[in-house]
Amino acid sequence: MRLNLIQPHLTLKSLALTIAVLFTFSCSHTKENENSTPAEITVLSEYIFSPTTEISTQIEQTLIAAKSQNKQALFVLGAQWCHDSRGLAQKFSTPQMQAILKNNYQVLFIDVGYLEKGFDVVKQFNLPVYYGTPTVIIVEPNSAKILNRSTMQKWLSADNVPLTEYIKYFDSFASNNKKAAKVSIPMQAYLSEINKFEQQQALRLKKAYGVVGPLLKQYKESENKESSSEFFNKWQQVQGFRYRIQDDIQTLITQAKSNVAAGTSEPLTLPTYPAFTWE
Numbered sequence: 001m002r003l004n005l006i007q008p009h010l011t012l013k014s015l016a017l018t019i020a021v022l023f024t025f026s027c028s029h030t031k032e033n034e035n036s037t038p039a040e041i042t043v044l045s046e047y048i049f050s051p052t053t054e055i056s057t058q059i060e061q062t063l064i065a066a067k068s069q070n071k072q073a074l075f076v077l078g079a080q081w082c083h084d085s086r087g088l089a090q091k092f093s094t095p096q097m098q099a100i101l102k103n104n105y106q107v108l109f110i111d112v113g114y115l116e117k118g119f120d121v122v123k124q125f126n127l128p129v130y131y132g133t134p135t136v137i138i139v140e141p142n143s144a145k146i147l148n149r150s151t152m153q154k155w156l157s158a159d160n161v162p163l164t165e166y167i168k169y170f171d172s173f174a175s176n177n178k179k180a181a182k183v184s185i186p187m188q189a190y191l192s193e194i195n196k197f198e199q200q201q202a203l204r205l206k207k208a209y210g211v212v213g214p215l216l217k218q219y220k221e222s223e224n225k226e227s228s229s230e231f232f233n234k235w236q237q238v239q240g241f242r243y244r245i246q247d248d249i250q251t252l253i254t255q256a257k258s259n260v261a262a263g264t265s266e267p268l269t270l271p272t273y274p275a276f277t278w279e
Contacts, residue, residue: 047089049080049111058108059121066106066141072173073141074105077118078134081220085134087159091166100167104174106141114217115209128202131242132156138173147173150253153246190256190268194249197270201245204276208238211278237276244273 052058059075066073078085089109091097101107112118112133122130125139125146136155138148146152151169154161183191215231227235248271259266 041090041093043086043089044093046107047092047109049078049085049089049109051111051113055110055121058110059124062106062108063139063141063144066139069106071104071106071141072147073139074101074107074170075110075121075137075139076107076134077110077112077121077130077137079112079114081114081216082133084156084158084160088134088136088155091158091161091163094163096163096167097170100170100174105138105170113213114220115213119206128199129205131205131246132239134158150250153243156243184260186260186265187256190260191253193268193270194252194256197252198245198249201273204273205238205242205245208241208276211276212238234276234278241273241276244271 062075063073065071076085076088078088080086092101092107110118110121112130115133118130118135122128122135122137125137125144127137127146127149131153134155136148136152136158137146139145140147212231212234215228215234219225219227219231252268252270255268
């Protein structure tokens with residue numbers, strides 16, 4: 001999720017202008033737009049993020065059910081405070097998506113609170129951290145491998161993704177009979193290096209969530225919904241970092257594939273990032 005924060009130093013006049021602009025854009029989606037989700041769509045109860053202490057059991061049951069029904073397991077990490085999580089839930093509730101999900105997926109929505117939960121969930125599927133909300137994970141239940149690792153980032157802006165793209169995307173992963181591509185030894189070495197790099201950055205991101213999470217909760221639960229300058233500055237740093245990591249990882253994978261195809265063993269150019277102001 002990309003939070004649209006109002007900077008604390010905005011004047012009343014500029015704030016009014018900002019609201020007017022946002023209102024104008026919000027009214028631009030008419031019902032004739034085939035990519036929009038009709039406002040009258042009611043979110044189904046299973047797509048509401050609710051705190052639970054039984055998440056491990058629910059994940060296990062989801063995998064077992066997916067396996068027995070020859071479906072994919074689909075986990076969504078999100079929160080009710082997250083605009084994009086709610087947008088995804090609404091599109092999942094449309095008749096078009098229900099036709100795909102009911103026939104091909106066993107779905108489980110997982111509440112991450114204010115970014116303090118969910119780490120044990122992704123670790124179970126060899127993902128070092130989740131990069132935001134919502135995080136959409138499609139898992140092949142027999143191998144417990146993530147099938148959509150390279151395209152997970154797009155769902156952080158789920159509310160802006162057209163319904164037609166939802167349909168195309170989830171239909172493309174519907175078959176669990178796809179065979180995994182065989183990975184060469186040189187590529188395995190590169191992937192091991194990339195994984196180590198991601199693990200290191202994931203530790204920083206998880207610690208960063210511990211810093212911004214309480215501030216996020218304070219902001220979301222405040223009566224006037226105004227962000228403090230402290231939260232605004234820290235959230236901007238974390239948001240930029242988590243998006244850049246994912247882009248850089250895909251760039252590294254592309255570089256590795258190119259090297260393998262060319263028969264070279266050139267070292268990868270691992271990126272570096274500036275320290276957070278609180279580090």
